[in-house]
Amino acid sequence: MNTLLSVIVIFGLLVFIHEWGHLYFAKRAGILCREFAIGFGPKIYSFKKDETVYTIRLLPLGGFVRMAGEDPEMIDIKPGYEVGLVFNKIGKVSQIIVNNKSKHPEAQVVQVERIDLERELIIEAYNDEDERMQYQVDPKAELIQDEKATQIAPWDRQFGSKTVGQRALAIFAGPMMNFVLAVVILIAFALMQGIPVDEAQIGELSPEGAAFEAGLQEGDQVLAIDGQPLASWEEMTSVIQQNPNQSIAFEVERNGEVLTVPVTPQERVGQFGDAEGFIGIASPTEFSLIGSIQYGFTQTYTFMKMIFEVLGMIVTGQFSLDYVAGPVGIYNYTGEAAAMGIFVLMQWAAALSVNLGIINLLPIPAMDGGRLIFIGLEALRGKPIDPQKEGLVHFIGFALLMLLMIVVTWNDINKFFM
Incomplete structure (x- = not known):
């Protein structure tokens, strides 16, 4: 139940803020927005405010803002009617x-x-x-x-009547708001949990982690692992990740006394699909308003770099699609994050928001990035692409995306339930 609630809250927030970005900047440009929808398929709930109908739909696979002029418009009234x-x-x-x-x-x-x-x-x-x-x-x-x-929808209220810049901003605003959301979540995380400090020191321990079971304590200063001196959190975690299921000796200073504590890191799937070790510890933290704001931006940038690295490996064939999660996989990972506590869940939500923003900006038909490509071509050509041809490209792209979603979902089911 906690997993389902976490998924509903996180995905509802991510989709809402994305579509709100489209809605806000479209309305500022004077575009008539007919519908603001969370989900697809049959309507579950709807209400109308001003010119826009706000709906919640059955299938929680995204959302949309229906702008005048993007879809076939009015009923055709002909002479003689x-x-x-x-x-x-x-x-x-x-x-x-x-x-x-x-x-x-x-x-x-x-x-x-x-x-x-x-x-x-x-x-x-x-x-x-x-x-x-x-x-x-x-x-x-x-x-x-x-x-x-x-x-x-008079012509001046339709999407196509607006300048290239206004249309591009209305489309780009969705992914942009996902990046803004990630920054806000991470700033809130840092204000509540503290800013991670790059020191070779034991922070908060998970009761189920190998570090807790081995006897390490919060505040222990790690001097070396297996005789290798350490100066930073990054160096320490690198050694841990390289030794899944292998006993390693922590040399720590505690209350002025130097102790040797053997620890066997547990194994999990790493960022690039390989096995890595972990011992269930968080980095040491400090509290600072300015530092929290900086952390929000720098960690969002870190998430972006990680996602682009994975995308690059997929394109070059170095990374299997078996490690790409669809709805079922994300549901399970969200459940795992929720089980680890609110702070882990916040970081997971921020990472998902960054991921949603980047994926939507990829130059794929039917995605925001694909639509921006057509707007860019219009700016270069000085005239728009034929709407029927553009619509066909987006339709084919959407069909291929749905096919990919089915494949990834089937892989998720095989991984988690078979």
Whole structure:
């Protein structure tokens, strides 16, 4: 139950902040955002505020912001159609009733001759006296079909009408907010837990760790391991990681006395899929506001470097996809992090947020990075790519991503449950 709750909270936060970035900068550019969704598939819960419908959907595999002009737009009303018109106080059309006009006795029924809901915002139509009239349409008018209202999107409210810079920022804002979230989480971590200090010293011990069982204590100053002098936390952890399941002798200073403590590191899968040792200790810490802020930025940068290193190894074939986690794998790792305590879970959440930001910026069709590539090509060409061709590329990219997700998920199931 703790694992499920942790997954819901962490993924909900990561997806929410990512999509909020898109939403905020799109709205600042004047783009009509029809829907802000967490998840995909059928709606579980929804409410409308201002122009946007906020929804929670069944499948927790991400989210989206539906901006006007990105998807096929309004219902196509052709000459000869009969529609009902409802007017506001200043005489402009506020509602266009496409069908079920009998349910709207207040509507004036007309036969459309010409309609432009994007640029001119007019309807030319014949009224019940067969007179051709021209009606002005309110920029926030609604189309009512099957009693469902959809706000029209004049050209200046559509995604495609905005400058290259405005569109690029609206797309880039999602991943950017994931990096911001990671920095904030890590600053909070450092303020609560302290800033890790690069000293060869024993910090907090895990009760299940090899260090605790061997008799090491918090505050022990590690002088050497197997006779090799040590000066930093990084040097000490490097020796530990290189000796899984091998007894190593810690020479430590405790209360002015030098002791030798044999420890056998446990084994786990390392960053690059190889076996590494660990003994269940945290680095020593200190508390500082300025240092915590610095730690938030530097640790986020460290996570970014690690992720790019792994991606590089995948591209060059040095790293197997067997070590890439999908939803099932991440669920299990989140459970393990939750079991280790809130501070480990915070660092895991920050790492996931950085990972989400980077993956979304990769130049892959259907991802934010792929969309930025098309915007960049438009800037170079001086004109946009054909929307149908771009849509086809994104569709193929999305299909391939779903296929990859299925493969990775199957690997996760094999690793954890078979």
